[in-house]
Amino acid sequence: MSHTTIRSVAVEPLTIPLREPFTIATGSVTAARNVLITITLEDGSIGYGECAPFPPSTGESQETALVAASACATLIKGKDAAHWRTLSALIQSVYFAQATVCTGMEMAILDALTRSYNIPLYLFLGGASSSVETDLSIPMVKPDRGYEIAREAMQMGIKSLKVKVGGELREDVDRVEAIRSGAPHLSITLDANQGYTPNEALLCLEALDNRDIRPLMMEQPVHKDDFAGLRYVSQHTAVPIAADESASSPATIARLLTDTCVNIINLKIMKYGIVKTLDSAALCRSLHTQLMIGAMMESRLAISASAHIAAGLGGFKFIDLDTPMLLTEDPFIGGYEQQGCHYDLSQVQSGLGIYRK
Template identity: 70%
Template sequence: MARTTIRSMTVEPLNMPLLEPFAIATGSISEARNVLITLTLQDGSVGYGECAPFPPSTGESQETALAAARGCIDLLLGQDVAHWRMLAKLVRSLYFSQTTVCAGIEMAILDALTRSYGMPLYAFFGGASSQVETDMSIPIVSAERGYQLAEETVRLGINTIKVKVGSDLREDVNRVESIRSGAPHLGITLDANQGYTPNEALLCLEALDDRDIRPLLLEQPVHKDDLAGMRYIMQHTSVPIAADESAGSLGEVSHIINSAAANVINIKLMKTGIVEALDIAALCRAAHMQLMIGAMIESRLAISAAAHFAAGLGGFRFIDLDTPMLLAEDPFLSGYEQRGGIYDLSNIKSGLGIILK
């Protein structure tokens, strides 16, 4: 039996309260209700994976993710993680609608494999870099609270703020203006989470332009199926447009590229899993599409996996991996060292480098 054969697998809930409620255009959340997967190999190497279901975005709940992940235990016991692509395909063939479970299992498999190999995951992905620099998100809050959060972000030494918009247009513009006042030298990106019509998105950008505010990016301005609307916005602004909810699979990204409906693709491991994310990144490079990496409400575990992925591949223009900073409690340590918005992976010896408290 190979030393990289799966000896045991456990699946358990992973509940983590947030520092304060996090509101976006599609809903509000005060606790991350995720799932933890732990794999142990024949040689004793342990790999961790996290599933972060968010019903408005993924159509999954903690309950469905737990059931699907537990359904994979008998499937995976005795399998060799060296065949990680084959195992990912096997899980995906049965649980194709539970994408966060596919992502969590792939994460645990690759963490265990690279721990057994004695190499950090970012090196396994290509070692293009050993660090990434994240932004900080500000949810849909009052203009006054936005100003306070912007000042806090400056004190943290983070260089870019991502502002959630897509609710009331006037309130959105006032919030962005207030955040700019609180952090006058920081870059600003906007994320509407499907909350606008094409005309509302353009009105928002126009109103901000009148206030001398030019966002670096506008993410998912309209409903995920409205590619014509996204293309219309692109044709009427020079602000880059990113697809997030629209870009849930390799096929969808291919369609976005062929439709010329976005300038940027936001890869989220929870939407696609790791194997498909590799394919999406390759397709985007071939099509000269800019790359972004983002996350659901994830702990340090899943964010570390995304950081290893983006650093290892390189070439990601926008990094949105701030969610551990939103948690009141995080059960994990290490995975990266943080300085301001920089996540440094260079001291990790093997795998994700994550330690369970």
């Protein structure tokens, strides 16, 4: 038996309230209703993983993730974490419909393994950098509240704002304009979360252009299955278009890029797991496509995993890993040191560097 053999796997709910409701085009949440996975290896190394289901995006809930993760624990117990790619393929072959469970298991396996190897995950993945810089997301709020959040973000040292749109066009444009007024020197990206038709997306960008507001990019303007709509928007604006929900697997990413539907791919580990995220990043690089990394409603644990991936691989133009700032509390410490929007991983000694409080 190897010292990196998985001795035990524990599964438990992880529920954390938000500071205020977070509303996007596909729904509103008041708490992160996630699942925590804890893996212990034969040498005593402990790894943590987080599943962050969001029903409109992943088709999962905390309840389904708990059941699937508990069953998956039996599947991997006694296996060697050193064979993490083989284990990922095994987990994906059985629990492919529970993507966040696959992610949480892979995260815990890699955390435990790199703790056992006494190497930070970002170095294990390539060590291209030891830090990342995130934006701050502003939900679909009234313009005056958007103005307040923008002012607060500027005082925090945030350099980039991601504004949720995809609702009524006039309200969306008014919100973005108020945010620009509140933080005139910060860069702005837009995220419609599938809320527009192709023409509505173009009308939004045109209305903003008329107000001298030119976002750095617009994310997922149309329904996830409307690849033709994505391509239409991309071809009729100078604003780069990103795919998020449409980029649901390496196969769909390949189709999006082959058909020149978008300029940017948002890689979220909760959509298809860590190994497929690494594979998707390699695919995007090979086709010279800009990379973004984002998140569901995640705690410091899962956000640390994404930060380690982005820093380890390097080359991510857009970083959207701000969700721990939206939570009333966080049951974890470590993973990175935060200064404003800057996440520094250089002090992590091994694994994700995450510890339970």
